[in-house]
Amino acid sequence: MTALMLDGVSKSFGATAAVSNLNLSVQRGCICGLLGPNGAGKTTTIRMIMDIIVPDHGRIDVLGCASPAAAKDRLGYLPEERGLYRKMKVLQTLKYFAAIKGVPDRQLDGRARQWLELMGASSWANRRIEELSKGMQQKIQFAVACINEPELLILDEPLAALDPINLDSLKSIILSFRSRGTAILLSTHMMHEAEELCDHIVLVNKGRSVLQGTLSEVRGRRQADTVVAELEGDSAFLDALPFVAAVRRDGQAVEMSLRDGADSQQLLAAMVPRVRVISFRLKMPTLHEIFVRTVGGSDAQGS
């Protein structure tokens, strides 16, 4: 079931188009990674979903409501620019945000304490926010975003600046939301995290979606790009093959980049009569490589 759908959404600030004609959908029980370089329009997109800024064109459908404002109590949002009232106590903070997110009064205390426990911060309940370490504050902010048990959770760089232990605990909380059927839109720069968490990827650059699909689809599209082989014999002929773009040698191992449209089977067929093939492996590009190539490539096209 679709929890979030953006249909042809555009937004300009003056002459610069921050987001143009963006389509995107997030299913319940899925994590969708919104990836892109700085200034790609990720935050603008998220702010439009949250009804903080109004799109110039297009339709945003949040949890079946035509207006995002109507669904606010069912959303969780962790903005990239985030802060809390410095003088307020931790428990008070959680209760206050739960209250303005529509959690009923009699559940406030229980809900706040439950999240404190989950964050391992029960002993901090009566401390002021300003006394907390940065990592602890970030966890409280995360709890604030989730405290209304949202059906759609929007996380803008949720894992930045966390130590490994906190990183794992927040990741497991995100995954537990997914297993409960929450739709999650996750914006991040950290590719290995996106690889680990996301089911679906949307890569945006300069306000446009440049790559979209499930993680394996996105990777699959680049599948035939690189081959790593171990060969016995003289491999000099490889440099002359028309469909090979580049060859890098490291002892017996050879890594070959194929030209667009070339088939790895063709390469194997060319090797077999000339050398002994000990191993032949298609190298899956990492999300990092895909990111760099796609964004770098579209930059080259643009200029």
Added chain:
Amino acid sequence: MRKVLKIACREFLDTVQTKMFLLSFLMVPLIAGIIWYTSKNQGQARKNATAQKIAITNLVEGLSPDIQSVFQKHNSGKAGRIELTVTDSGDFQAISEQEKDLVRKGKLDLYVVLDKDIASERGKMLIYTRQGRSADMAIVPTVQNLINQAVFNLRCRQNNVPPELVQAIRRWVPSEQISLDEASGKERRDKGDMLATRYMVPFFFMLLMFMGIFSQNQHILTSVIEEKSSRIIEVLLSAVSPFQLLAGKIVGMGGVGLMVMGIWAATAVAAARWQGLVLDIPPRMIVYFVLYYVLGFLLITSILAAIGSVCNTLKDAQSLIMPIMLLLILPMVSWPNILQDPNGAWSRVLSFVPLTAPMVMILRLASGQSIAVVEILASLAILGASVPAAIWAGGRIFRTGILLYGKRPSLIEMVHWLRSR
């Protein structure tokens, strides 16, 4: 609506719990109390003060006993004691230099030389004081007065006229003031106190209005700027709309204002009763007060919230709120003029300026002069109409400004925001 109330509640508690608030809340009645107390007990204080030292060099023949007797009479009275030395013989030049030196050194408060012919002709008394001691000046009129009395006694004796006779001839005719109320037709005798309350009550009403509107300034600005500069705003906006946030703030701050003023007013009434002052405040004054306060408060708060939303620090905000503050202070500096002529042109003009109307109108209404109902309604209507306009414009600027960091936008940019969708 629940969200608005929750925000209002937080805003209320947040404001009430600050030290600044507690301080200003207690300071106002405290300062008022101190002023009242000292002005009431000034006479008492003077009596208890150390005696003033005065030396007189008298060149008038036969005046010295008169001087001694009037000063003695003065010292036995309520006012402060004067320690007097009179010289009427010896080397005047040397004595005069010696005494002047004592005045210079501060060992003597006042030195007076009486010319030989002051009783008969146009001679002068020369009064020497130490430069830069304004506290001594209070004694000068007293001394002038006492010496004149002594000279009066001497002149009477010289002319063979009994002083009692002259006093009887010159006796002041006592007077009594009676004020006539237009509405009830009652006659009321004004005592001294009543005159004071007639001036003080309108002033107090205006002061209360001013403090009520003014004291919330800092809180609304800090609250908006804190949310902006510590980046709480986006988290908040994920739960509530900017208009809900603004409404919550205004309601919360309004609550603080009403509470504070309620307590101040109750304290003032209780204090007046205790001090035996008769306050005559008709109930409609309270209705007008609440009406003007609520409207004035809404107007100011929406303007300030808009200003706060475009600034990143309190310092940024100072220059923007300056013109508004000047307008608010205008009735504070011209209140005696307004009270003297509540139906004059100046008072009328200020009654129709939305920012000054609450203070000026409450002053005029409390002055006891009748003001045409049409005028009151017109002033309320102008103020009332400016409130939704300010909330609408303030809300729009707030909505855009609150998410904007970096350079403060220009006024022209803000006008553009008003027109944007």
